[in-house]
Every structure is written in C-alpha cells, then in structure tokens.
Amino acid sequence: MSMKWRLTDRSKMLLKLELAITVPALALMAFSVWNLKHIQRDKNIEAAIQRDFQYVLKIADNKSWRKATELVEPARKEFPNIHESEAKIREGLTRILEQHPEFDYAIVYDKNCHVMVSVIQSNGEHDEDFWERSQEAINSISGWLPIEAGSMADHVRMMAERGEHEPMFYSEWVTQRNRHIYLNGAYFVPPGAGDEAALGIVSFNLDYLRNTFFPAVIKDVLNSKSNALRNEANPPAIMLHFSRDSEPWVASANWDGGKPEVERSSMEAFHDTVWAIKYTGTTVADIGAKFLRNNYLILAALTMLMIGGIFLTYRNISREMNLARLKSDFVANVSHELRTPLALIRLYAETLELGRLNSKEKYQEYFRIIREESERLSSLINNILDFSRIEAGRKEYEFKETDLSELVHSTLDTYRFQIEQNGFTFEENIAKDIPPVNVDREAIARSLLNLVNNALKYSKDNKYIGVSLYRVNGTVKIEVKDHGIGIPAAEQDKIFDKFYRCGDPLVHNVKGSGLGLSLVRHIVRAHGGDVKVESAPDKGSKFTIALPLDQMPRAGMATA
Numbered sequence: 001m002s003m004k005w006r007l008t009d010r011s012k013m014l015l016k017l018e019l020a021i022t023v024p025a026l027a028l029m030a031f032s033v034w035n036l037k038h039i040q041r042d043k044n045i046e047a048a049i050q051r052d053f054q055y056v057l058k059i060a061d062n063k064s065w066r067k068a069t070e071l072v073e074p075a076r077k078e079f080p081n082i083h084e085s086e087a088k089i090r091e092g093l094t095r096i097l098e099q100h101p102e103f104d105y106a107i108v109y110d111k112n113c114h115v116m117v118s119v120i121q122s123n124g125e126h127d128e129d130f131w132e133r134s135q136e137a138i139n140s141i142s143g144w145l146p147i148e149a150g151s152m153a154d155h156v157r158m159m160a161e162r163g164e165h166e167p168m169f170y171s172e173w174v175t176q177r178n179r180h181i182y183l184n185g186a187y188f189v190p191p192g193a194g195d196e197a198a199l200g201i202v203s204f205n206l207d208y209l210r211n212t213f214f215p216a217v218i219k220d221v222l223n224s225k226s227n228a229l230r231n232e233a234n235p236p237a238i239m240l241h242f243s244r245d246s247e248p249w250v251a252s253a254n255w256d257g258g259k260p261e262v263e264r265s266s267m268e269a270f271h272d273t274v275w276a277i278k279y280t281g282t283t284v285a286d287i288g289a290k291f292l293r294n295n296y297l298i299l300a301a302l303t304m305l306m307i308g309g310i311f312l313t314y315r316n317i318s319r320e321m322n323l324a325r326l327k328s329d330f331v332a333n334v335s336h337e338l339r340t341p342l343a344l345i346r347l348y349a350e351t352l353e354l355g356r357l358n359s360k361e362k363y364q365e366y367f368r369i370i371r372e373e374s375e376r377l378s379s380l381i382n383n384i385l386d387f388s389r390i391e392a393g394r395k396e397y398e399f400k401e402t403d404l405s406e407l408v409h410s411t412l413d414t415y416r417f418q419i420e421q422n423g424f425t426f427e428e429n430i431a432k433d434i435p436p437v438n439v440d441r442e443a444i445a446r447s448l449l450n451l452v453n454n455a456l457k458y459s460k461d462n463k464y465i466g467v468s469l470y471r472v473n474g475t476v477k478i479e480v481k482d483h484g485i486g487i488p489a490a491e492q493d494k495i496f497d498k499f500y501r502c503g504d505p506l507v508h509n510v511k512g513s514g515l516g517l518s519l520v521r522h523i524v525r526a527h528g529g530d531v532k533v534e535s536a537p538d539k540g541s542k543f544t545i546a547l548p549l550d551q552m553p554r555a556g557m558a559t560a
C-alpha cells in the first residue's frame with residue numbers, strides 16, 4: 001500500500017510542477033516562437049527600418065529645398081527692377097553674380113516689354129566649356145520662356161497669396177556635345193513686375209551643387225537629431241542620383257555601391273533627382289534575419305535554462321519526498337524496534353516472576369534474554385540520541401589517547417557470547433603494532449558495534465563475522481566482514497545516508513532504523529577518517545573504518 005501512495009504522491013507532485021511552472025513556461029516559449037514567426041513572415045523588422053529610411057530621405061529632400069531657398073532669397077531681394085534700362089538691369093545681374101559665385105547665370109524676362117537680359121557668371125569667362133554650356137542653357141530657356149513665363153509667374157503669385165513667398169524651382173536637361181547636362185535653377189517674380197508675365201531666374205552651378213551643397217545636406221541629415229538611425233553602430237549611407245541614371249551623382253563617404261534599400265524622388269527643389277539610402281556592408285534583409293536568429297538563439301538558451309531549472313527543482317522535490325518517506329518509515333521501524341524488546345522483556349520478566357521454572361539453566365537463559373534485549377534497547381536509544389545530537393549540531397567528541405587494540409578487543413568481548421550463540425563463526429585479528437590513537441572511545445566502540453550488529457542482522461545461512469584491526473601506512477583500519485546477504489552496487493553509496501535502508505524492508509524483513517551507518521560515517525569523519533564498503537549480493541560485505549594516525553585531532557573536546 002505504501003508503494004501505491006508513493007506513486008500517487010509523486011505523480012501529484014509532478015502534475016503540480018507541470019501546472020505551476022512547465023505549462024506557463026511552455027506557453028511563454030510557444031508564444032515567443034509564434035511571435036518571432038509572425039515577425040519573420042510579415043517582415044516587421046525590414047518594414048520598420050524601411051519606414052525609418054523613408055523618413056530620413058524625406059528630411060534630406062526637405063533640407064535641400066530649404067537650403068536652396070536660403071541661397072536664392074538674398075539674390076531675389078536684390079534683383080533689378082524690370083522697368084529699368086537694359087544696361088541697369090545687366091549691371092544689377094552682374095553684381096548679383098559677383099556676390100553669388102554659386103550661380104551660373106541670371107536672367108530677367110518681361111514678356112510685355114520684350115525684355116530678356118541674361119548674364120553669365122564672369123569668373124567662368126575663360127572656361128570655354130562652361131561658357132558654351134551656359135549659353136546653351138540660356139538659349140533653351142529663351143525658347144520656352146515666352147510660352148511658360150505667364151503661367152510660371154502666376155504660379156509664384158498664387159503661392160505668394162497663400163503666404164509662401166519662396167522662389168520656385170525648375171530643372172531641365174540640355175545637350176552639349178552629345179552630353180546630357182542637368183540644370184537646376186530658381187525663378188520668382190522680379191521687382192516691378194506687378195501682374196505681368198515677368199520672371200527672374202538664377203541657375204545653380206553644378207560643381208557647387210555636387211561638391212558643396214549636397215555633401216553639406218547629406219552630412220546634416222546623417223548627423224541630424226531627427227535621424228532615427230543616427231545612433232546605430234553602422235550609420236546608413238545616402239546618395240543622390242538622376243532619375244535617368246542609377247549611378248550616384250553625390251554620395252556620402254560610406255556609400256559602398258550596390259542596390260539602395262529605399263529610394264525617394266525629390267519633390268521639392270531638385271526635380272528629376274532621386275534620393276537613395278542603404279546600410280553599408282549589409283542589407284536590411286540580413287539585419288532582419290540576424291535579429292531573428294539572435295532571438296531564436298536566446299530563446300533556445302532560455303529554454304535550456306528553464307528545462308535545467310525544472311529538472312533541478314524536480315530532483316530537489318524528489319529528494320525531499322524521499323526523505324519524508326524515509327522518515328515516516330523510520331518512525332514505523334523505530335516503534336517496532338522499541339516494542340519488540342520491551343514485549344520480550346516483559347514476557348520473560350513475568351515468567352520469572354511466577355517462579356515456575358524448573359531448572360537453573362532456564363532462569364539463566366531468561367535473564368540473559370532480558371539482558372540482551374535491554375542492551376538492544378539501549379543501543380537503539382543511544383543511536384537515536386546520537387543522531388539527534390548530530391542533526392542539531394550538538395554532538396561532542398572527547399578525544400583521548402587510546403589503545404585501539406584494547407578498545408576493539410573489549411568491545412567485541414561483550415558481544416562474543418551473543419555472536420557465537422547465534423551460530424556465527426567469529427574471527428578476531430588484532431595486529432600487535434597499533435600505536436595509541438586519539439579517539440573518542442565511546443563513539444568508536446559504538447561504530448564498531450553498529451557494524452558487527454549489521455553483520456549479524458544481514459546474514460542468513462553462511463554465518464561468519466570477521467573483525468580485524470591493522471595498520472597500513474599512516475592509517476589504522478578496523479574491518480568488519482561477513483558472508484551475509486550483501487549490498488547491490490547501486491545502493492552502496494546510499495546506505496550511509498540517514499534513514500536509508502536497502503531494498504524493501506518487507507523483503508529482507510530485518511528491522512532497523514536506517515541510522516546506524518550514517519552515525520558510523522559521521523563519527524569516523526569527525527575523527528578525520530572515512531568508512532568504505534565492499535560488497536556483493538549473496539557473497540557478503542566488508543566495512544572498513546580508516547582512521548588517520550597523524551591528522552588525529554588533539555586530545556580534548558571537539559564539536560561536530
């Protein structure tokens with residue numbers, strides 16, 4: 001029945017453990033895996049990075065527009081009045097170009113008065129290529145101005161009515177010696193124009209845009225506080241290319257080629273150009289994959305830790321439960337152990353009291369039984385008292401220089417008769433060269449008695465007990481040998497644990513408390529020695545107490 005209870009107890013515990021820890025933990029793990037799968041499927045990480053990239057590009061576009069506006073504004077304010085003489089206008093434009101080397105040329109156009117004055121940046125005078133290109137551009141502009149100027153001016157005025165007084169921007173491609181050249185400029189309504197179809201135009205110098213203007217914008221964007229990706233160890237790389245050509249026109253220093261992750265056409269000032277962004281040396285897909293991989297790894301590690309934790313908890317609880325079971329067995333065993341000798345003592349004492357025994361031998365035998373049973377009782381009680389002292393950490397040893405030969409011999413002497421009475425062959429081998437040793441007499445005698453008592457208890461047909469005392473190197477050994485039932489190898493370690501009893505007590509049917517060997521080990525260790533067992537089932541056992549000669553605690557008291 002106790003077996004059955006044990007099983008249900010254990011499965012109950014397992015069930016609780018599983019419900020309380022394993023199920024929530026597993027649910028958490030499963031949820032995390034599901035979550036990661038979800039992230040993986042929906043490419044959430046990639047999408048988040050791309051959103052950030054979009055945002056950065058939007059800022060880049062906006063910054064380039066604002067910067068271009070800031071460049072044009074002072075020029076616009078100083079633009080000559082269209083009603084002035086052509087010479088005055090030319091003079092005004094020349095002054096503006098002198099003050100603003102970032103412009104290639106400036107134009108004043110008035111459709112009604114048929115005025116079109118254009119001035120080319122004079123510091124480019126000796127650069128034929130530049131001169132030719134600028135001329136080409138002005139020609140192209142003068143081609144479409146008569147058609148477009150009206151609506152362009154209206155557009156500017158409309159914006160001004162809305163409160164936006166900024167210049168507008170145009171861009172176009174001109175062909176110079178079979179090369180397509182990007183041109184970009186700003187237009188606005190010049191002073192004195194009123195409602196007329198009149199425009200002022202300045203055009204940006206390409207080299208200035210490429211070498212100064214855009215690098216500054218890019219630097220600004222990458223360092224900007226609003227850049228969501230600013231703090232990354234690997235900052236993004238940005239470049240600008242023309243819509244018709246995917247090669248970078250301007251790029252940040254860390255641009256390493258390859259396909260951009262996100263592109264955005266410029267909407268504000270530099271039409272026909274495209275902003276592009278990516279990470280250097282890696283792709284967003286890689287980052288997403290790496291994030292997932294790391295998370296899976298962490299999850300796996302956590303799962304391992306959790307399994308380890310559950311295993312440890314399970315083992316601890318198991319051990320506690322075992323101990324609890326052993327304790328309850330112990331109580332049953334000890335009650336029995338106490339009751340049997342008491343019952344015998346009472347029985348024989350009552351028989352003696354009646355005085356009806358007819359032979360002296362019978363009296364003798366009954367007295368002996370009573371004495372032996374009371375000895376058993378006191379040794380059991382001594383064991384229990386010792387044990388409780390040890391458990392409470394109050395066991396004290398009184399070490400004294402002792403003649404071990406004499407101690408072993410006299411201890412066995414009180415037992416010899418009983419051993420032989422029980423039909424045992426008894427051998428005692430005590431070496432002559434044993435030096436005096438510092439021990440607690442009573443404790444060592446009790447250890448020896450426990451071992452001899454076990455040999456008596458756990459022998460069946462082959463009744464033999466051998467006790468030897470000898471010296472090996474620096475130790476003195478006390479050996480107790482029997483030809484009894486032996487101990488399976490798997491249990492040889494455990495028999496020294498408190499309460500532990502081999503196998504099922506119902507099987508070998510020998511009563512005991514499970515305390516004897518744990519006491520022996522405790523006592524021997526308190527002496528700086530150790531106790532070992534060699535045993536084989538059905539062959540017998542040999543217990544050896546080894547006490548070191550040199551490291552013996554000095555004579556006196558010691559608390560264990």
Ligand code: ADP
Binds near residue numbers: 500
């Ligand atoms: P007890 O004898 O009171 O059960 P012990 O601590 O002395 O407790 O021994 C623990 C267990 O070791 C015993 O229950 C027994 O199964 C086993 N054992 C001890 N000594 C011997 C022996 N000499 N031969 C076989 N088994 C032994």
